Amino acid sequence: MVCIRMAEVSDLIQMQTTNLWCLPENYQMKYYFYHALSWPQLLWVAEDHSGKIVGYVLAKMEEDDKEPRHGHITSLAVLRTHRKRGVATMLMRNTQREMAKIFKAEYVSLHVRQSNAAAFHLYSQTLKYEINDIERGYYADGEDAYDMRCVFEENVSRERREELTREREDNERKRKEADEKGEKAKKEGEKATVVDVDENDEGIETGMEKLTVGDDQVQESN
Numbered sequence: 001m002v003c004i005r006m007a008e009v010s011d012l013i014q015m016q017t018t019n020l021w022c023l024p025e026n027y028q029m030k031y032y033f034y035h036a037l038s039w040p041q042l043l044w045v046a047e048d049h050s051g052k053i054v055g056y057v058l059a060k061m062e063e064d065d066k067e068p069r070h071g072h073i074t075s076l077a078v079l080r081t082h083r084k085r086g087v088a089t090m091l092m093r094n095t096q097r098e099m100a101k102i103f104k105a106e107y108v109s110l111h112v113r114q115s116n117a118a119a120f121h122l123y124s125q126t127l128k129y130e131i132n133d134i135e136r137g138y139y140a141d142g143e144d145a146y147d148m149r150c151v152f153e154e155n156v157s158r159e160r161r162e163e164l165t166r167e168r169e170d171n172e173r174k175r176k177e178a179d180e181k182g183e184k185a186k187k188e189g190e191k192a193t194v195v196d197v198d199e200n201d202e203g204i205e206t207g208m209e210k211l212t213v214g215d216d217q218v219q220e221s222n
């Protein structure tokens with residue numbers, strides 16, 4: 001049996017160990033302390049019958065005054081031995097409830113790797129997060145992240161909700177435009193093969209074909 005409870009400072013070392021087992025994104029102990037001392041209600045653990053921590057969620061409130069009041073999931077993991085039993089769902093629901101109730105957050109945000117099917121299913125299907133944006137090369141290995149959000153309806157007016165939806169749609173439109181531009185530039189780059197750098201060199205002695213690059217096609221000059 002697994003018990004879900006708020007974390008205590010004495011759990012932090014086991015939370016860090018669980019994180020090291022499960023994820024490549026790791027943090028120094030002082031970062032766990034910073035969370036626990038600042039927002040103790042947002043750290044939750046899953047403990048097995050022997051007192052071992054088998055899952056955790058580490059979350060915080062964003063402190064940027066320019067942005068609307070919102071929380072952020074820093075890290076979430078469940079040991080392999082305890083997955084697919086609803087543990088992560090319960091951890092997330094507990095921290096989200098406290099975020100909305102105590103800190104009056106408008107929404108909660110998080111980042112997830114595009115390749116992380118399990119976590120993406122949890123966030124998008126089970127917990128109803130929506131993709132707010134895509135952050136290109138967000139992770140240290142260059143993988144893109146989905147920037148996802150879940151709005152706390154009880155803390156947000158209808159007008160504000162509509163505004164957040166418009167922001168999301170705007171991000172999507174800009175992203176599509178940027179992707180289209182990138183795609184076009186890539187195609188043009190593939191076509192453009194610049195061989196010669198010396199204007200006087202006809203490329204004849206070496207037997208090289210001399211190429212010139214047109215707007216959208218590569219032509220042989222000779």
Ligand SMILES: CC(C)(COP(=O)(O)OP(=O)(O)OC[C@H]1O[C@@H](n2cnc3c(N)ncnc32)[C@H](O)[C@@H]1OP(=O)(O)O)[C@@H](O)C(=O)NCCC(=O)NCCS
Nearest residue numbers: 076077078083084085086087088089112118119121122126
């Ligand atoms: C992602 C993770 C936290 C999920 O934990 P979990 O306790 O197994 O999740 P739950 O049991 O609460 O499952 C939640 C939902 O996700 C689904 N799910 C879980 N693992 C899945 C998988 N491997 N593939 C597809 N769906 C999966 C469950 O079926 C469930 O869906 P449902 O609500 O429609 O029935 C866990 O796999 C993990 O720790 N992974 C490594 C660390 C990680 O990726 N953390 C997230 C970083 S953003």
